[in-house]
Amino acid sequence: MSLSTVTTIQALRDMLKQWRKAGNSVAFVPTMGNLHDGHLQLVKKAKECADKVVVSLFVNPTQFGVGEDFNHYPRTESEDTKKLDAIGTDLLFLPSVSEIYSENHRTSVSVSGLSNLHCGKTRVGHFDGVATIVCKLFNIVQPDLAYFGEKDFQQLTLIRTLVRDLNIPVEICGIETAREADGLAMSSRNGYLSAEERLVAPALYRSLCQARDSILAGEQNYPALEKKLILSLREAGLQPEYFSVCRQSDLMPAGLDDIDLVILAAARLGKTRLIDNVYFSKVLL
Ligand code: PAF
Secondary structure, rough: OEEEEOHHHHHHHHHHHHHHHHHOOOOEEEEEOOOHHHHHHHHHHHHHHOOOEEEEEEEEEEEEEOOOOOOOOOHHHHHHHHHHOOOOOOOOOOHHHHHHHHOOOOOOOOOOOOOOOHHHOOOHHHHHHHHHHHHHHOOOOOOOOEEEEOHHHHHHOOOOOOHHHHHOOOEEEEEOEEEEEOEEOHHHHHOOOOOHHHHOHHHHHHHHHHHHHHHOOOOOOOHHHHHHHHHHHHHOOOEEEEEEEEOOOOOEEEEOOOEEEEEEEEEEEEOEEEEEEEEEHHHHO
16 A cells, blocks of 8 residues: 555654655645545545645544534544545544543634534534634644535635634635535435435435525525525425525625625434535626
8 A cells, every 4th residue: 555644643744744855745635534435536636736645534522512423423444544545645644532632632713703603503512623623633734735525615614714814824625515416415424314315315405406596597585585495395304404595705694785605504314414505606687
């Protein structure tokens, strides 16, 4: 295997030091493992743009709330390692929880105004956990470029905001959501779906596309549109958490003057929580 794996921050830094000395640029793809094609596309894009690619695999406990699936989150390290090796990843960082969080760890990063919206309303503390681990990983790896999927649009917006606000010298690259043939956004959690639920799940993306098409066709009553699609998701057998027409810049409710929009949605299907989004610009007439 050409892929090297390191488990400590020191070993990672030693490797990065050698690469930097040789003048290599470094791209970084943080993950929680259980890799699917969406993750692999991030790594492939990263390889196109940098000399070396580092992937981290760390199921971050601080971004899981009480009663969430931290203990059951799928851990498939040996399959993940093979997949990463096959596509030419240079280095896998596979730290333990104690390597990342010392016993007296006290610092948390919070992006106010973004952390408590949408997914943050039901997943209390989740985005502080994400912001903190992403900051830590950026400080550990110090990459030139970092890659994130657009499926987690709120996460991507939060990361862009914290990088801007904390002047972290990294370029954030968002990569289009990878989808199954029927439109379902790829996710490590799709594996929780039963065969029947899997047939219902693409309704989430279809409803987002329907909302986008209505707006592009002239629909102006966004709250009524949101209500209509929440009802249609319930009829399809999902339990929607939110369905929100927002402006892309800060994920606040969109007004009629806003041009760059994103529609964000989350819904439960059995024990699986699905999220997805579509973003687009309204055509000015
Ligand atoms: O998107 C994820 O997989 C995680 O939230 C991330 C960015 C790796 C932080 O743990």
